[in-house]
Amino acid sequence: MSTSSHHRPRDLRLDFFRGLGMFIIFVAHVPENSWTLWIPARFGFSDATEIFVFCSGMASAIAFGAAFRRHGWWIGFARTAFRVWQVYWAHIALFMVTVALLLVFDRINPSVEYTERLYVIPFFEDTASAFLGLMTLTYVPNYFDILPMYLVILAMMPFVIALARISEAVALAGIGILWLFATSGYLNLPAEPWSDREWFFNPFAWQLVFFTGFAFMSGWLKPPPVNRWLIGLAIAILVVTVPFAHRWGWQNAEWIFEARDLVWGGLEKTDFGVLRYVHFLALAYVAWVAAGEGGRRLAGGGAWGRFVAITRKVGQQSLAIFLTGMVLAQVMGMVLDLIGRNMLTWALVNLSGFLILIATAYGVAWFKSQPWRKPSAAEASGSRSGAQGRAEPVSRRSELAAGE
Template identity: 45%
Template sequence: MKKDRILSAEQAQPQAATVMKKERDPRLDFFRGMAMLIIFVAHVPGNYWAKFIPARFGPSDAAEMFVFCSGFAAAIAFGGTFRRSGFFMGTARIVIRCVQIYMAHLGLFFVLITVCYVATDYFVGFDYIGKLNLRYFDTNTGEALAGLFTLTYVPNFFDIMPMYIGVLALIPLVILLARVNPLLVPVFSIGLYIVTWYWQLQFPAEPFSDRPWFFNPLAWQLLFFTGFAISSGWIKPPTPNKYLLIACVIFVLALVPISNWPLMREFPVLKEIRTELVYGFKKTNFGLLRWLHFLALAYICVSLLKGHEYKLKSRYFDPIIKCGQQALPVFLLSMTLSWIGGIILDQIGRDAFGLTLVNVSGVAILIGFAYVMAWTKSSPWRAKSVNTVFPKQEEETTVRDRAVQPAG
């Protein structure tokens, strides 16, 4: 019996080590959570607080943070499936995830257009359908529904989910390339990015104009697969180096003046420089300056956190990490809350009190929702509970369970 205990303990040690190796990097969830909260603040219409989000001080913003972290997380979530269960099952899981995102996209649209109809009817003098640029859906509902379901009608404000579907759909191809040689992945990603710019490859966003998707997945895949390749170990990021760190800091600071509109209005020369570099700032086709700026910021953060990652596990950061762990549902709620917050501000005014009320309560609701989602996903109803209805039956079941347990 003692020998059995020793063997069991020895067998448990490698299992425990495996669990430790697979422990989730807190940096991933922390920055995804930060992106979710910033996205909320950024999408509240007429929100003065949005003047202080990262996008006002550089080309890249919370969208880049979200896409990179999503690529990094996708390698963890789906890469293991391709390795363990083969290419077919891995692809099937990608398809299922794309369907989930597609349904989430449709659900978000119908929730928000309902909010717009209700608010427009209730608050006289406010056209929230037109304000969200959904007049086409109101006047051409049949055509708009066909476009909505085929992703040929993608209004602004509903554009990031279709892009995410597009980059996810490329994962099976990237996995095949990596099996031949991992270096083919960056070659393919950079090549597709260049071809997209050269031939202006885009997806139509509405049938009545030539406006493309606001986020072009053929270009944004560059950032997504940068995170995916780093997470998979196909490419190695540079190790912390003080000279490279200084260069990144200088690069980031140099872009602040030509990224901040109040500064550019004050100094016209900055606006002229911005005009010369305008293609680097383009969001639809993911301008190159956005990529370089994000990589510089990421390198700065990684260097400063090196050896201190454990501090992110503090209970003070847990609310943000929880939002990152529940990124999809939190994102969907944040987009809905941001528009509702704009409606509230229209009614109570955008003074200090109104802005504080909407922003603080919105962030609090998102954090609370993240905890609720985490609790729900833990399946608490499966936990063993005392049978208060049939206590005798509960006692008999417990005795029977103990009887069948192995000795020792």
């Protein structure tokens, strides 16, 4: 939550927590996965979606904010539009690849109807309407709803930055007003051409958590001070919400169930209820403090240092990891259907999935480094020899000067 966009420890914290979020998202999407009983969403009102969106806002302040600052609004707008274009086609590819795999799974294991599990049956029953809806983002099945939400929020970014050029307070006010309209039911997007169902993640509401991260990283908001009173308050919020969030609480205590029902609007996920926001801010603050000033507790060597480095690598390739994880989760669900579900198979599937995500992160980073553009070993050796040869006359002149 540091305001400096060039402070290295901040990058460490951002990548680390974003990497953790990627692992959690994978676990959460594996069908009938017992490990989901231990993800943060089971113990609080917010979940890995907030981590993903908040960290994406922080990362966007670095990646896109620089384009706006250095090259002006129109170049920043173009840079953002290019990213929106990329995310759009990533969403289309994710849907097509996943649905194709589901068809394969239907043939491998006829005892489970995988296209029904994700409910993409309408895509086959009315393909023309569904395909047009897919391309226009008016057909957004629930499993495929995070990237559309993200790209709409990205599309808002140039306009929020334009407001910030008037005044940062104006930009923050606009973000808050837009969230209020969305939570009031005045702003939503259709998720199916044949029904009145709306997007599961309302981007006009979820932009609040995205631009909170963006505002902290851009310096529009100052990070909260570290003191025992704020730490105590944040921990108290996290502890108090556990029985209201965990099923052992609301399933076994009538008064907890009734209390949840009374404040359900604040817990609502589609329009990002205010209690989710409060819980996430408390969680983010505790995590930020726990990481230490400048992320010093995330630094170090040994097993802990390697774990942090690997998790950061996953966080640095978040879009590729997200896409891989969503497809991989369905593959692992099919594997569990074939080999059965018990403590051993759950561990096998989840840990194997983690390894695949890690390998993907390092593979994507390698490709992004464009090693084919680097000089070959022979070229590098020749370059060093040439540099030494050029240095010899200088050295000789130095010797002559010393002799004189």
